[in-house]
Amino acid sequence: MRTVRILLTLLVSAFSTLTVQAQSQPANPAAAPFTVPPQMSAAQQENFSPQLLTELEAIKAAALADDYAYRQVAHLTENIGPRPSGSAQAEAAVQYVASELQRLGLEVGLEEVKVPHWVRGVETAELTEYPGQAAGTTQKIVLTALSSSTATPADGIKADVVVVNNFDELKSLGRDKVAGRIVLFNEIFDKQKAAGGMAFVAYGEAVRYRAGGPKAAADLGAMAALVRSVGSADFRLPHTGYSAPAGIPAGAVTAEDADLIAHLAEQGRVRMHLTLTPQKLPDVISHNVIADLKGIENPEQVVVLSGHLDSWDLGTGAIDDAAGVAIAMEAAEILGRLHLRPKRTIRIIAWMDEETGGSGSQTYTKEHSGEFPRHVAAIESDAGAAHPLGFDIRMSNAAADLIRPVLTVLQSFGANAAENRPYPPGADIAAMSESTVPALGIMQDGRTYFHYHHSAADTLDKIVPEELRENAAAMAVMGYALASMKNPLPR
Numbered sequence: 506m507r508t509v510r511i512l513l514t515l516l517v518s519a520f521s522t523l524t525v526q527a528q529s530q531p532a533n534p535a536a537a538p539f540t541v542p543p544q545m546s547a548a549q550q551e552n553f554s555p556q557l558l559t560e561l562e563a564i565k566a567a568a569l570a571d572d573y574a575y576r577q578v579a580h581l582t583e584n585i586g587p588r589p590s591g592s593a594q595a596e597a598a599v600q601y602v603a604s605e606l607q608r609l610g611l612e613v614g615l616e617e618v619k620v621p622h623w624v625r626g627v628e629t630a631e632l633t634e635y636p637g638q639a640a641g642t643t644q645k646i647v648l649t650a651l652s653s654s655t656a657t658p659a660d661g662i663k664a665d666v667v668v669v670n671n672f673d674e675l676k677s678l679g680r681d682k683v684a685g686r687i688v689l690f691n692e693i694f695d696k697q698k699a700a701g702g703m704a705f706v707a708y709g710e711a712v713r714y715r716a717g718g719p720k721a722a723a724d725l726g727a728m729a730a731l732v733r734s735v736g737s738a739d740f741r742l743p744h745t746g747y748s749a750p751a752g753i754p755a756g757a758v759t760a761e762d763a764d765l766i767a768h769l770a771e772q773g774r775v776r777m778h779l780t781l782t783p784q785k786l787p788d789v790i791s792h793n794v795i796a797d798l799k800g801i802e803n804p805e806q807v808v809v810l811s812g813h814l815d816s817w818d819l820g821t822g823a824i825d826d827a828a829g830v831a832i833a834m835e836a837a838e839i840l841g842r843l844h845l846r847p848k849r850t851i852r853i854i855a856w857m858d859e860e861t862g863g864s865g866s867q868t869y870t871k872e873h874s875g876e877f878p879r880h881v882a883a884i885e886s887d888a889g890a891a892h893p894l895g896f897d898i899r900m901s902n903a904a905a906d907l908i909r910p911v912l913t914v915l916q917s918f919g920a921n922a923a924e925n926r927p928y929p930p931g932a933d934i935a936a937m938s939e940s941t942v943p944a945l946g947i948m949q950d951g952r953t954y955f956h957y958h959h960s961a962a963d964t965l966d967k968i969v970p971e972e973l974r975e976n977a978a979a980m981a982v983m984g985y986a987l988a989s990m991k992n993p994l995p996r
């Protein structure tokens with residue numbers, strides 16, 4: 506995929522070279538430079554002065570040579586640790602990010618957010634009856650609870666397992682064959698899509714069962730619901746995540762265990778002993794961290810740079826999403842170090858509670874929607890920390906055309922793609938996007954993201970420092986450009 510893009514880029518460069526020559530200089534084509542920059546339109550020239558383009562190059566160079574973001578991810582993941590909503594670690598992360606951004610000279614505020622507080626308990630399962638069972642044995646099943654899981658009794662429940670591949674199969678079984686049983690949704694993550702660069706499409710297809718499966722099973726009287734883990738690598742690791750409240754115990758089994766159960770269920774009766782003892786505690790007051798680097802000409806116009814601070818509890822939330830918060834922080838650090846002040850306000854936001862309901866972004870929308878007409882753009886990074894290919898964008902064609910000179914700056918390390926999407930390119934900036942604020946999500950290489958996503962393996966070692974620097978460069982260059990180009994992006 507990368508090779509194809511490079512070839513295309515070369516072809517485009519070659520074409521513009523030829524066009525330029527045809528218009529102005531009938532010189533020897535063999536001596537033609539291969540890297541004539543694409544010509545800027547009048548609107549692009551008006552918005553991007555030579556000085557601004559020089560500043561963008563300086564920001565890029567600083568980001569590509571710096572490890573500030575990596576140190577932030579290390580602190581958030583190793584010193585603070587997992588940061589599930591409502592936890593002491595999530596609040597410690599709020600305090601840390603706020604004090605760090607204050608130290609960098611930003612105006613920092615904490616916005617109160619009421620978040621759910623759910624804590625994991627015991628999570629074990631074994632098959633107690635199945636075809637071919639050796640007398641006196643059981644088979645261990647590896648699983649983890651989902652966000653809305655209720656608890657079984659401390660000594661668990663025992664029930665027959667019924668396996669379905671999709672919602673239609675569940676429906677056709679009907680209440681008779683579902684009530685009192687444990688339903689397993691065995692939707693298989695499409696690894697070929699992920700390997701082919703469509704990881705988020707594969708995720709979207711599979712995650713429907715994690716999100717809605719428990720509720721669909723509960724509606725037919727199921728005693729508990731399990732889903733096959735939504736992930737692209739099989740190391741017998743369960744992947745947790747959000748599921749809509751269903752009022753029954755709900756978990757994700759590993760892909761290997763889903764296969765095992767499905768194979769045995771094809772042969773006959775399968776019975777499971779399942780123990781999940783999570784607790785839903787009272788809601789907690791937590792915070793979005795909101796830090797402004799005030800614009801010197803139009804401080805009322807705001808460009809949001811963001812990631813989410815909360816994480817799942819199984820790993821330490823490195824790729825999801827300490828990385829996003831850290832690269833947004835690095836933008837502020839670099840601008841301070843280079844003594845660059847944007848025309849408009851750059852607002853760093855570390856969102857709370859993206860994972861278990863989005864109360865952070867909901868609160869921000871409630872408090873700030875009156876200012877959305879003056880929110881010039883919003884960027885979120887929440888697709889990992891791997892090499893950035895460019896941006897998923899959602900904006901008018903005129904706006905998309907206007908940011909091309911920024912993409913040209915990012916082209917030297919391949920972060921120059923811009924794909925206009927029909928959906929918001931980030932969960933926390935979705936409401937802004939729906940109210941026509943131009944929205945951008947950094948488009949990371951997603952081929953390995955779902956190997957680790959929401960699992961115990963989402964840890965610091967999964968982040969390649971050089972790739973994180975590229976992400977920091979993409980965030981800082983785009984953020985400063987949007988905040989400093991002559992006119993705000995058109996809607």
Ligand SMILES: [Zn+2]
Pocket residue numbers: 813825826859887
């Ligand atoms: Zn995330």
